[in-house]
Amino acid sequence: MELKQPIISLEGIHYCYPGSRPILKDLEFNIFKGDRIGLVAPNGSGKTTLFHIIMGLLKPSSGKVNIFGKDRRTEQDFIDVRRRIGLLFQDADDQLFSPTVLEDVSFGPLNLGKSKEEAVAISIKTLEFLGLDDFEDRITYKLSGGEKRLVSLATILAMEPEILLLDEPGNALDSAMKSKLIDVLNSLNITYVLISHEFDFFSETTDQIFSMENGKILLDDEVYLHIHQHSHKVGKQPHEH
Amino acid sequence: MITEPFTAGNSIIHNVDPRLKIVFTVMLSCAVAVANSLSTLLSGLAAGLLLVGLARLDGRAFLKRLGVVFGFMALIWVVLPITYPGAPLFEIGPLQVSRPGVALCLKITLKSVAILSILIALVATTTLSAIGNALYRLGVPGKLVYLMVMTYRYIFVIENEYQRLMRAARIRGFQPGTNIHSYKTFAYLTGMIFIRASARAESVYQAMLCRGFKGQFHTLGPVIPYTQNKGFTVLTTAALIIILGLEIWN
Incomplete structure (x- = not known):
C-alpha cells in the first residue's frame, strides 16, 4: 500500500479563546488529496475555530500546522495557504463586501495579480459554472440568501483553490438551492471539508464523516455506518435499526 | 431601508458616464450657489428641471424628495421677511414685511430647489457603486x-x-x-x-x-459603455455658460 502524505496535517493543536475553557485540545487531523470530508459536531465544539486555524486567521497556542508539506507559523507563511485553500464563511454577508457581484468575484483574482481583463474573464466563467449567468451587475446586498451563498462560493472558486473549507454551506438554503450546491460540489473534483448539521447533505457530498468531541476529532464510525435514506415519522430523531 | 429609486431607468441621463455627471453637478451647483441675480437663479432652476425631465423621473417621487427642503423653506419664509431690515413691502398688524427680506427668501428657495433638482437628476440617478468608481477614477x-x-x-x-x-x-x-x-x-x-x-x-x-487581500484595492474599469456623453456635455456646458453669462451680465 502506498503511503500518502497528508496535504493538511494538524498535530497536537491547542486553542483557547480568551476567558473561556480550551476549545481545541491536542487535536490531530490529517487531510489527504481527494478527501471529501464531512464534519459534524454540536455548536461551539470548535469546527469554525479549526477552519480559522488552517487559514491562519487564528494562531494555535501550541501544536504544529503543516500545510502542503510545509510548517506554517507566521502570517507570511499563510499568505501562500490562503491562495491555495478557499474558505467559505458561515455568513455570506462577511464574504461579499463589494457593491456588485462582478467586483466581488474578481477581488480574489485581482489580489493574485491577475490583470483586470483576466480577472473579469475568470469571474464570468466562474459565475457561469455556478449557473449565475447575468449576475455580474447585480448588487450584492440585494441578493437573496441562497444567491448570496452561491456568489460567495463563486468568489472562492474564482481563485482556483486546491482545497475548499465550507462552513455550513447548506445553511439557509431551500431544497432547490441545496441540490444545486450538491451538484456543484460533486462536479468539482477537488479536496474539501464541509461542516454541516444535515446528514442527507453529507450522504450526497462526502465520503467520510468526522465528529468533534472534547476538542478532538474523531472518525465517526457510528455515524458513518448509519448513512441510509428512508423516511418515517421519527426520521430526524436518533434511532437504531 | 435606503433604496435608490431613481437609479433604475434608461433615460439619456442614465446613459451618461458618472464622472461627467459628478463634474457637472459640482460646477452647476457651485455656479447656482454663488449666483445673486434673479434671472441667473431662474435659469439655474430651469436647467435643473430640464435635467430632471431628461432623466424621466417619476414626478411625484421627485416632489416628495423636494418636500424635505420645503419644510425648511417654510421656516425661512415665516421668520426672514419680518426680521430682515429694509423698506416695508406691506404690514400685517404690528409686523412689517420687508422687501429685501422677501427677495432673500425667494433667492434661497430658488437656489435650494435648483441645486437639489440638479443633484437628484444627476447624482440620485447613479448607483452608489458607480459613484464610488467614478470618484476613484477622478482621483479621490x-x-x-x-x-x-x-x-x-x-x-x-x-x-x-x-x-x-x-x-x-x-x-x-x-x-x-x-x-x-x-x-x-x-x-x-x-x-x-x-x-x-x-x-x-x-x-x-x-x-x-x-482571498489574498494585501491592503491594496483594485478597481474594475467601466463595465457599461455610456452612449450619451457627448450630447450631455454639450447641453450642460451650454447651461453653465448661460448661467454664468447671465450672472456677469447683471
Missing part, C-alpha cells in the same frame, strides 16, 4: 472611496441586525416608553449593535485576508 484616494462604498454596503447588514434585536425585544413584550427600563433596553440595543458591527468588521477583514 481609494481608501476614502472604499470607506464610503463599504459603509453603504454594511448599513444594510447593521440595519438588519438592529431589526433582529428589536424584534427579539418586541416578541418578549417590550414596549418603548419614557422609563428607565426602556432607556436601559435601548442602551443595550445600541451597545449590542456596536459590538456586532465591530465583530462584523473583523470577520469581513478575515474573509478579505483569505
